[in-house]
Amino acid sequence: MKVLFTDHDLLDISLERDLFREAGITLIEAQCRSQREVVEASEGCSALLIQYAPVSDEVFAARPGIGLCSRIGAGYDTIDTAAAQRHGVWVANSPDYGVGEVSTHALAMMLSLLRNIARYDQDIRQGQWHYSTAGRIPRATNLTVGVMGLGRIGKRFAHIARNTFGQVIAYDPHIIDGDFPAYVRRVRSLDELFSQADAVSIHCLLNDETRGLVGASLLQRMKPGSYLVNTARGAIVDIPGLLEVLAQDRLAGVGLDVLPDEPITRDHRLLADRRVLLSPHAAFYSAESEVELRRKAALNIVTWMRTGRPDYPVVVGTRHPPA
Numbered sequence: 001m002k003v004l005f006t007d008h009d010l011l012d013i014s015l016e017r018d019l020f021r022e023a024g025i026t027l028i029e030a031q032c033r034s035q036r037e038v039v040e041a042s043e044g045c046s047a048l049l050i051q052y053a054p055v056s057d058e059v060f061a062a063r064p065g066i067g068l069c070s071r072i073g074a075g076y077d078t079i080d081t082a083a084a085q086r087h088g089v090w091v092a093n094s095p096d097y098g099v100g101e102v103s104t105h106a107l108a109m110m111l112s113l114l115r116n117i118a119r120y121d122q123d124i125r126q127g128q129w130h131y132s133t134a135g136r137i138p139r140a141t142n143l144t145v146g147v148m149g150l151g152r153i154g155k156r157f158a159h160i161a162r163n164t165f166g167q168v169i170a171y172d173p174h175i176i177d178g179d180f181p182a183y184v185r186r187v188r189s190l191d192e193l194f195s196q197a198d199a200v201s202i203h204c205l206l207n208d209e210t211r212g213l214v215g216a217s218l219l220q221r222m223k224p225g226s227y228l229v230n231t232a233r234g235a236i237v238d239i240p241g242l243l244e245v246l247a248q249d250r251l252a253g254v255g256l257d258v259l260p261d262e263p264i265t266r267d268h269r270l271l272a273d274r275r276v277l278l279s280p281h282a283a284f285y286s287a288e289s290e291v292e293l294r295r296k297a298a299l300n301i302v303t304w305m306r307t308g309r310p311d312y313p314v315v316v317g318t319r320h321p322p323a
């Protein structure tokens with residue numbers, strides 16, 4: 001069986017090479033940026049291992065031999081799942097490798113904003129040594145933290161944030177009351193979440209429902225001096241709307257690990273704002289989580305080849321591995 005590694009930004013792929021070699025699978029490597037390039041590179045392949053390459057109808061129609069797309073990551077928004085379903089192609093991901101990393105990163109960003117850590121550091125390097133340089137700091141136990149999306153990462157975030165903040169509230173329209181831990185108060189609308197929380201952390205998926213959902217009208221509902229952190233997907237936040245609200249001096253700090261267009265351009269307006277704290281889509285990363293992520297994504301393909309079903313299916317397909 002032959003597998004195409006559609007694209008990656010990894011420094012070394014010996015982990016994948018070794019794992020596939022042991023399973024008797026041939027791995028070919030490309031750096032596809034478009035569906036056309038995926039089609040061209042995937043002749044004779046039965047599965048795709050994908051980092052960022054877009055995959056939809058064009059690929060599935062041109063390559064009926066491809067039965068599985070395994071995404072290196074928890075999110076799978078670059079794979080058109082509706083198209084995969086139509087063509088009977090399995091889609092799998094690596095959902096649980098970095099729950100601790102992402103939730104810790106989100107809390108670290110939130111606390112850095114709240115305690116003004118990054119700004120103090122900048123001020124000290126410019127010769128200013130005083131606790132007041134970064135402005136007023138509220139007491140964390142007087143604040144309410146809000147979680148948007150109480151899935152795997154959102155729940156862990158709520159768990160580790162609850163001893164720091166006075167109250168945890170959360171909005172998630174797709175889960176039942178029983179899935180809300182006792183220490184999390186459920187709110188029934190995004191309006192309530194954004195107007196009641198002093199700091200909101202975004203942990204929902206990116207889909208048609210959530211794309212651009214956090215924009216000017218919602219952010220304007222936040223109390224003056226509030227904080228926003230996004231470690232989920234960049235396109236959930238409407239950046240022009242965010243810039244508009246930043247200009248109105250409402251938000252005290254914004255932490256973004258993800259952006260609609262990554263990497264950020266050198267002249268981006270966000271870079272000029274001291275209230276904005278950025279990291280380069282790094283929330284998933286620890287030495288251990290990276291290995292777990294890559295192993296699980298590759299093993300989806302090995303397991304599918306052996307059993308006809310990947311370890312972590314997102315779309316249940318009908319195409320079979322080659323006999």
Ligand code: NAI
Nearest residue numbers: 074075149150151152153172174203204205231232283284
């Ligand atoms: P999950 O699927 O376990 O949880 C997502 C939750 O969002 C679900 O409970 C769902 O009901 C909820 N949700 C869906 N629509 C919503 C809406 N309109 N409003 C509020 N909640 C909504 O996903 P998981 O694993 O917790 O991942 C969360 C996010 O983190 C995803 O966007 C994922 O892509 C992202 N992520 C980011 C990483 C990074 O390095 N920055 C690494 C790993 C994941």
